[in-house]
Amino acid sequence: MVTLKELATPVPNTWCPGCGNFGILMAVKNALVELGLSREETVLVAGIGCHGKMPNYVNTANLHGIHGRTLPAATGMALSNPNLTVICHAGDADCYDEGWEHFAPALRRNIDMTLIVHNNMVLGLTVGQATSTSQEGFRSRSTPHGVIVPPLNPIAHAIVGGGTFVARGFAGDPKHLQKLIVEAVRHNGFGYVDVFQPCVTFNYLNTYQWFKERVYKLEETGHDATDRWKALEKSFEWGDKIPIGLFYREKRPTYRDNLPHIKDRPLTGLDLGKTDISSLLKDHM
Amino acid sequence: MKTNDFSIMIGGEAGDGISRSGETLARAFLRGGLHIFGTNDYQSLIRGGHNFYILRVKGEEVYSQGDLVDLLIAFNDDTINRHEGDIVSDGGIIYDGEASKITPKRNDLKRYIVPLNRIVEELNGRTIMRNTVALGAAIGLLDYDLTLLFGVLKDSFEGKVADLNIAAAERGYKYAKENYGDFGYQLKKQEPKHKMVLTGNEAVGLGAINAGCKFYAAYPMTPVAGLLHFMAENERNYDMIVLQAEGEIAAINMIVGASYAGARAMTSTSGGGFCLMTEGLGLAGMTETPVVIMVGQRPGPSTGLPTYSAQGDLRFILHASQGEFPRVVVAPGDVEQCFYETMRAFNLAEKYQLPVIILADKYGLESHCEADPFDPHRIGVERGELIVGEYRGGEEYKRYKVTERGVSPRALPGTKGAIIRANSSEHDEYGYTTERAELTKEMNEKRFRKLSLLLKEFDGIETTKLYGPQSADATIVSLGSTKGPIREAMRLLEARGIVTNFLQIIYLEPFPTSAVKRVLDSANKTMMVEHNVTSQLSSLLKERLLRDVDYKILKYDGRPFNPGELSKRIEEAL
Numbered sequence: 001m002v003t004l005k006e007l008a009t010p011v012p013n014t015w016c017p018g019c020g021n022f023g024i025l026m027a028v029k030n031a032l033v034e035l036g037l038s039r040e041e042t043v044l045v046a047g048i049g050c051h052g053k054m055p056n057y058v059n060t061a062n063l064h065g066i067h068g069r070t071l072p073a074a075t076g077m078a079l080s081n082p083n084l085t086v087i088c089h090a091g092d093a094d095c096y097d098e099g100w101e102h103f104a105p106a107l108r109r110n111i112d113m114t115l116i117v118h119n120n121m122v123l124g125l126t127v128g129q130a131t132s133t134s135q136e137g138f139r140s141r142s143t144p145h146g147v148i149v150p151p152l153n154p155i156a157h158a159i160v161g162g163g164t165f166v167a168r169g170f171a172g173d174p175k176h177l178q179k180l181i182v183e184a185v186r187h188n189g190f191g192y193v194d195v196f197q198p199c200v201t202f203n204y205l206n207t208y209q210w211f212k213e214r215v216y217k218l219e220e221t222g223h224d225a226t227d228r229w230k231a232l233e234k235s236f237e238w239g240d241k242i243p244i245g246l247f248y249r250e251k252r253p254t255y256r257d258n259l260p261h262i263k264d265r266p267l268t269g270l271d272l273g274k275t276d277i278s279s280l281l282k283d284h285m
Numbered sequence: 286m287k288t289n290d291f292s293i294m295i296g297g298e299a300g301d302g303i304s305r306s307g308e309t310l311a312r313a314f315l316r317g318g319l320h321i322f323g324t325n326d327y328q329s330l331i332r333g334g335h336n337f338y339i340l341r342v343k344g345e346e347v348y349s350q351g352d353l354v355d356l357l358i359a360f361n362d363d364t365i366n367r368h369e370g371d372i373v374s375d376g377g378i379i380y381d382g383e384a385s386k387i388t389p390k391r392n393d394l395k396r397y398i399v400p401l402n403r404i405v406e407e408l409n410g411r412t413i414m415r416n417t418v419a420l421g422a423a424i425g426l427l428d429y430d431l432t433l434l435f436g437v438l439k440d441s442f443e444g445k446v447a448d449l450n451i452a453a454a455e456r457g458y459k460y461a462k463e464n465y466g467d468f469g470y471q472l473k474k475q476e477p478k479h480k481m482v483l484t485g486n487e488a489v490g491l492g493a494i495n496a497g498c499k500f501y502a503a504y505p506m507t508p509v510a511g512l513l514h515f516m517a518e519n520e521r522n523y524d525m526i527v528l529q530a531e532g533e534i535a536a537i538n539m540i541v542g543a544s545y546a547g548a549r550a551m552t553s554t555s556g557g558g559f560c561l562m563t564e565g566l567g568l569a570g571m572t573e574t575p576v577v578i579m580v581g582q583r584p585g586p587s588t589g590l591p592t593y594s595a596q597g598d599l600r601f602i603l604h605a606s607q608g609e610f611p612r613v614v615v616a617p618g619d620v621e622q623c624f625y626e627t628m629r630a631f632n633l634a635e636k637y638q639l640p641v642i643i644l645a646d647k648y649g650l651e652s653h654c655e656a657d658p659f660d661p662h663r664i665g666v667e668r669g670e671l672i673v674g675e676y677r678g679g680e681e682y683k684r685y686k687v688t689e690r691g692v693s694p695r696a697l698p699g700t701k702g703a704i705i706r707a708n709s710s711e712h713d714e715y716g717y718t719t720e721r722a723e724l725t726k727e728m729n730e731k732r733f734r735k736l737s738l739l740l741k742e743f744d745g746i747e748t749t750k751l752y753g754p755q756s757a758d759a760t761i762v763s764l765g766s767t768k769g770p771i772r773e774a775m776r777l778l779e780a781r782g783i784v785t786n787f788l789q790i791i792y793l794e795p796f797p798t799s800a801v802k803r804v805l806d807s808a809n810k811t812m813m814v815e816h817n818v819t820s821q822l823s824s825l826l827k828e829r830l831l832r833d834v835d836y837k838i839l840k841y842d843g844r845p846f847n848p849g850e851l852s853k854r855i856e857e858a859l
Contacts (some may be wrong), residue, residue: 009717009797010717011717011718038703039704040698040699040700040701040703040704041698041699043545043546043698045542048709052475055708056717059704061698061704061705061706061728062702062705062706062708062716063541063542063545063572063707063708063709064707064708064709064710064718065538065541065568065709066564066565066567066568066709068535069535069538069564069565069568071535072530072534072535072536072537072538072539072542073538073542073545074540074542075528075535075539075544076500076502076538076539076540076541076542076543076544076546076548076550077542077546077698078542078545078546079500079526079528079543079546080499080500080526080542080543080546080547080550081546081547081548081698081699083699084546084698084699101531101532102531102535103534104531105530105531105535113472141686145784159291175595188607190759216604242640259526261520261521261522261524262524262526265549266546266548267499267500267524267525267526267543267546267547267548268499268546268547268548268697269547269673270497270499272496272497272499272549272666272668273497273665273666275494275495275496275497275523275661277491277494277495277661278659278661279656280491280494280519281481281491281659281661284481284482284483284487284491285479285480285481285658
């Protein structure tokens, strides 16, 4: 059983004071403690960007990969060893821009792993450019006249695309976020949590205040998360009121459930020296 | 009468089952103790167009197609038009006179007009069965043992379809026997040799499975889709996960993830897909994650000639991805090397914790070659310094521990007492990100120490191979699948009184400098044979040995070298 103390690392934190990532970091650590996971068997995968520093701040196994490719790396891991708890972090640019091609297949495959998107609607570490979740009119160094296309709706995409656990949290409410992360990890399949993460340096529009005035919790409104159409309707709610919480949940066999030949066995512990290809060789005689 | 030295071409549209017919015939010859080599030529389309397959069969070992063929089976007029000129002067042509609107223009060819379609209709078979009729007719003309073809058909088809095909072969055989006399070529059974026949793709697949590859992810691409198919077919019998990824970028990152978790993992692609993989290749290099990547070359740049062959990616493969990191590049030259070097690739990847690239090409991966039955035990599984179960070191586990050898003992996630941090950013020994100057220097040096270690292991393995006598009029240097045509050309040259030998460079990175130097130092004239425009292997020789070859024989039209053509160019260069 891991403790908060064990999850600390000696690396000094370099996020901007007040960064939304602090809330996410706290929620993740508390969720790991609540889940009672082992540090050795929990793998945190991260890409490039401010979120990509997570592995330096959480003392579990990890892979700090490359920009946009956290889902494929997590896929290889989770499929190869189902005993691992694979928690994949990505930024909004990481997952929804550079790595968008991996999002749809991940939803369909329903591999037993978790995706947490640190969605601050801006590229932070490259000092302030728009991303596909930036709001229309958002001025950044790459869009000095304002973003001229509507933002991506990742929650709606996830529901339509076959997501089996689709949720949204807010870094400004780490307790609520922790609950969502715990549920996402426990979900038997692909647990996806998009997180509103205020960027205090580059996103002048979507601030803590802005979110606080708008977000409300779906579970407090009696939302039925098993109703796909209701979930989809909710995913389009944007403006004065923005829902957070669990939008949609569905029971569906995982990718590995559909591979009966390996069942829940890891591919890592098999005795490699004992492979017998004699019948294959005979096929070619 | 020419005995046991024969070449046949089968041509028709895509979808006519040309390649399958060639393979069927190859197996029938192989079972009669003869030696074969078969290669296909097809266009980038599914139906229509033009495909052909050349099968060479001989009483002794044969390493490539010849320049001309002795018999042509033409399933359409287009084949007659295109390939009449590829038949030797006393050769023949089998075609369906009732379906054909043209007759061959050449008068010196023996015309074997067989009612292929009518026979199939009389048997109530599907049109594609005319292939089997034609194969039967060819065996009749060659006075070969028809029952050997029956055996292959029985193994390839089931129940009624097998019976129908056997009937079709028999009708074709009888028609040829009853209507046509002496062809001038015959094939006689020899002592059975117990040989395998397979493609390079299949040999690499067998090697991968035997090496314990448990996770294979790839995106389909010619000419490596054959490997994806092979792995997918065998997924459930060998405890593997074979996943068709959403693209090459996904594939390489998936295998990095799988290998990080501890599974032996592989992907394959061609040049275009490898372009997409290069960033992930660097990830494997930086995180010191063992991966095996097969690259099947085809002519570029860009889409190029997607279904043809080339060796134009050597330099690209050697330097792909930003920054510098150690890698291994191996170029097998035949199916045996495909099998054994793939097994070794998995060992090298794990022992030295780096990416290993198997550099192949369309000609080598899709041609049918024979081989002695592979020995699955010749190269055992070696996983290097691997910590499993529990880490018992006194200090906190360091994934990137700086060691004298450069290799840091690798623990897998889940190992008790060890936290495994893999990092694409420059990192300290624990795997935490660093930007410190001295650590950056130290880590670069640690990674590259692995190459020196690897070069020591190279002393004990065949990194180059010399064919022919120690001393020769000319020493040919090459890599990969040109090996076959070169060995055939050497035979032709020998018959003309010219003695050559051939140095195959099997490992390109790290470069076996001393092994290559030893041979070249004692060579008379040196000749580079490459399937590219700029002679990339020559430039590598210049870089590594500070010397050039005397002549360069290059081909870059997508088609493999033919031995006659090659021998002439070698003779001219002398």
